[in-house]
Amino acid sequence: MAWALLLGLLLLTALAAPSQGNRPRATSRLRYSRFLDPSNVIFLRWDFDLKAEIITFELQVRTAGWVGLGIRNRSTSVQSDLVVGGVLPDGNVYFSDQHLVDEDTLEEDGSQDAELLELTEDSVYTTMRFSRPFRSCDPHDLDIRSDTMRVQAAYGLDDTPRLDRERTFVKSIFLLQIVHPDDLDVPEDTIIHDLEITDFLIPEDDTTYACTFLPLPIVSKKHHIYKFEPKLINHNETMVHHIILYACGNTSVLPTGIGDCYGADPAFSLCSQIIVGWAVGGTSYQFPDDVGISIGMPLDPQWIRLEIHYSNFHNLAGVYDSSGIRVYYTAQLRKYDMGVLQLGFFTFPIHFIPPGAESFMSYGLCKTEKFEEMNGAPIPDLQIYGYLLHTHLAGRALRTVQYRNGTQLRTICKDDAYDFNLQETRDLPHRVEIKPGDELLVECHYETLDRDSLTFGGPSTINEMCLVFLFYYPRNNISSCMGYPDILYVAHELGEEASDSMEGMMAMNNVEWTPESIKKAERACKEAQQMVIIKTIEEAVENTTGWIPEIIPTPRGPCLESSGGKVEPQDKTPAGARAAPAALSGSGTATVRCLSLAALLLGQGAISWLLATLQAGV
Template sequence: MAHVFLIRLILLLALTLVTHTKDSRLGPRSRLRYSRFLDPSNVMFLRWDFDHEAEVITFELKVRTAGWVGLGVTNRYTNVGGDLVVGGVLPNGNVYFSDQHLVDEYTLEEDGSQDAELQGLTEDAVYTTMRYSRPFRSCDPHDQDISVDTVRVLAAYGQDDTLTLSPEHIFVKSIFLLQMVHPDDLEVPEDTLIHDLEITDFLIPEDDTTYACTFLPLPIVSKKHHIHKFEPKLIYHNETMVHHILVYACGNASALPTGISDCYGADPAFSLCSQVIVGWAVGGMSYQFPDDVGISIGTPLDPQWIRLEIHYSNFHNLQGIYDSSGIRVYYSPRLRKYDMGVLQLGFFTFPIHFIPPGAESYLSYGLCKSEKFEEINGAPVPDIQVFGYLLHTHLAGRALQAVQYRNGKQIKTICKDDSYDFNLQETRDLPKRVVIKAGDDLLVECHYQTLDRDTLTFGGPSTINEMCLIFLFYYPRNNISSCMGYPDIISVAHEMGEEASDPMEGMMAMNNIEWTPENIKKAEKACKEAQQIVVIKTIDEVVENTTGQIPDIVPTPRGPCLESTGGKVEAQDKTPAGFRAAPLTLSSASTASSGGFSLATLLFAQGALSWLFASLQARD
């Protein structure tokens, strides 16, 4: 009887460990912090969260349907090849769940490796809800990576359990899935005040592009306050016409004009003030600063006025549209530890920046050399602690990155997005704060594609022109507002076989070139190898120039993929980056039940039983 009792006890203990391990692999059951509707009719609602250390992300998709639901990732140009995890509940209550991919626009095929872990599938009278986890990067070539880049989330559903794709039920939405900070995680002071920086009843011109600027006072306070959050204030019917909104701090010695006028028109006074303090662009939402930083207002060193710049894109040349958009700021007397600033990097925006037509890929560079920061700042510049960033190009932009160099050696990629989407421009937080020291060089690289264009694209403010800008949010604040570069265009013209004696002639000479693929690459190389003129500007409009050369960028290698703990991984799927074992927070599942024991549990049970049998034999 004792023998039987011991056997039952050890088996019970083993089963308890099996159950515990199975539950732990499914990941946390807590509330998922992030959420977004995926379709215009708000039929598909997505929640998600992630474990950055384990490199595992959890999704919960809730769809107003009694049929199947699907969620995955696709690329910029086509859904073909996109991955789609699908599931549903049959009329008899059984569930189905599978990691699949699109072999053409409307045909799904199951992956050989099942890299999604089902956590739940339910259906009620209104919704079908599917929750699952997957690695950021699996070793299955049919699975798209999830990274800090813009991710194009693919969602689909059916009205019954027949797994058929139909165009009206397929949606793609660009999302920053790996957000590092969420407003719900941050402290909101109880004594928060609100101030709107906005234009009033502005008649939007019928032109394709308008930059409207006005000068407005910041909140008048009797002591120091910190702005800790901002959000766009948009008139609903005009929202798609507002391309971006920027708020520039003005030096207190500036003589500012009144009214609303073209920012870059006949009156140069409306382009005064160049230090961006907050910015919003199309597709963006609100942004709350980390708990230890804020924008200082109310001291003699702080700006009292700002320039509000609103970029309108009236592509349909609509008449009689009035707008009162702007930026709403939240501020409080409860002070944070650091005063923050914004440093603008990139390619100096004017027509010397050119991009050839018909380019599959074309790279532009803007260099910043910080060796003169202390001189132009008028005081020592403490280490710049970067915590966030905003990327900005126009329609031809495909990717951006900012790279840091020290003593001539590349030390870090500060930020990047290899899947940039013009329609989603938000301030993002860095996973870890980056330190920039005096003397460091900063390089911005922008990747463009112009296959749909047959004429040159020049740098400029219009949406059909181009920009190459990255805004770094940092602390503690200094007086430097921007540090941007551009190539010696005369040298570039000569390399292209054209005569030019001044920058204007050099720019115009680009129109004489036949833009073959060979000449496109030749121009890219000439711009990269030409001497860069670096323009450094302060909040008080003091300008200092220096020069430098564009360094090479060493690509960041892809990290190792996560090997599936279930299903099949073909040998050819093992990438040069290598494998690493999947963490216990994730395993594969092709059905609703996550069957299978962990290796540790099986070894424990095997050892325990071996010990038991050995003990029994010794007693016998």
């Protein structure tokens, strides 16, 4: 009887599936999805486990041939990784973790770090689901990071994997999105209000900033705006670069009509506290359930400045636009009133970037020690929950670093693979506290190898910006805190004569830009004293000064060592690697492999204990 019980237990445990924590299984719903091509042939679903640092992808392609998915380098497809799979005519499947050795040639990785979960083919689609670690110890696998990732998908019409540029697509995606919109509350009493420009004739100029002033919804008691989305008109090409709503102080005297935001009439640039913003590549954004934009109270803004930046690079004539922002608001109040703090390099021509620079860093300092004085009342600690990063075409990376009492605390937000065409509001994984007296430093990384003249800070897309918008609560009256270097010091360090800021800016045109002078200019900008400009919602301005602190790099976490496949010499496990959990081991075979409960019990000595117990006559 005991032996029969043992055999039954062994059979039961052999059929049981292992526990895999929060990692999605072959049939689990994956929360995020996106089409990767303009024709909607390639559909990607994904989800991830932040604690285990495992991401699961499901690629569905309208083909009976092979399919592939991976992460691509920014500038070239060479050395990009690609997980490849398909179903043969006889029903057998193939699956492999590979990389590109040149633009067209695939080669299998020595270490197989992707685990197949499902691979099927029907009359329409081939569907491949697999998981992989965020960071494997294989140098052929690009890391999955909390940055913009360039996801590459490819497919073929038969079962011979080879790249065809007509069937290879790359899309920038922020994969590690923390909050999914479906997880947020949608109030039943939601009211929709559009803040838009109407039938505006877009000028034929390359760059136009159109501004108008509009009232916020008129309500008899306090409400909260909890969501916004762009309202865009379809044109033959994308002409709207960004749309921003600025809150106006209630004492502001505002102009009427539509005007150039930064033109002859300075009144159209009034109101500088951003409340929401959309830029190229962004979608809708819903605030966390405990925060919202307050409207309807005496101190709440009653008007906004709507700013739309048009990029008409083909100088098209006769194009009318009626774009704007749609806001959703409710009488169901949230716990906190939110605000937005603008940081970075003050946008004007003192911000310069040399031509031919493989890498050039710019810095903007914020000192919060005067916030309470300018606010007119004590300021509670700022609780940061989200952010938006912004540069123009030369931008490659941004980060915001926090300091307290001269000591670096943390990197609040960053994107080491910034893409101008994917600018969106993102949630922090954990809320960050900023105390009065803290310093905040924005670092922007640029590349200008394709330019033969200086790039200056300014509003045009061919100018540059270095901006970070922090979303926080509880709201105060500070709208922006930005810095810029002493340009006279920079000019003198570069051997140029200048007696005022204008001459300092003009002197940059006299410099012969070489790799050596580029690095010298970067160093001078970092060593120069920073002028810090702090503004309130009522346009009050206060200046202070400071110095750029050093940034201590954040160490990378350990990689996940694969137990699948051979390890080539170049794939040797680096120091600090951690072994892959057995259930997450790599798979280079066609079947979904898992560790049975019987093997788990055997490894823990449970079977031996049971045998001993049975032999003792229990």
